[in-house]
Amino acid sequence: MxxxxxxxxxxxxxxxxxxxxxxxxPLLTLGRVRVAAADAPGAFxxxxxxxxEDGRLELGRSHTGKYxxxxxxxxxxxxxxxxxx
Numbered sequence: 001m002x003x004x005x006x007x008x009x010x011x012x013x014x015x016x017x018x019x020x021x022x023x024x025x026p027l028l029t030l031g032r033v034r035v036a037a038a039d040a041p042g043a044f045x046x047x048x049x050x051x052x053e054d055g056r057l058e059l060g061r062s063h064t065g066k067y068x069x070x071x072x073x074x075x076x077x078x079x080x081x082x083x084x085x
Contacts, residue, residue, distance in 0.1 A: 013069075017065040018061060018065055021064045021065070022034075025059065028071070031056070032057060033056065033057040033059060034052075034056055035059050035064050036058040038061055044060035048060045
C-alpha cells in the first residue's frame, strides 16, 4: 500500500507541480525567477534559491513542488475571495 501512495505523491509533487512551476514562475516574476535544470551543478541553500550564471534567480527542483503548491493555494484563495462577492 505504501508503494502506491508514494507513487501517487511522486506524480503529484514532482511531475505536476514542477511542470506548473516551470511555467508559472517565469510568468509571474516576468522572467526573473526560473526553475533550475535537473542536472544543474552546485548545491542550493536551504530556501532553494540561488543566483544563476546570467544573474537570474534559480529555484532548485527539490524545492519547486513546495513553492508551486503555495502559489496555487494563494491563487485559489484569491479566486475564492473574489468569487464570494
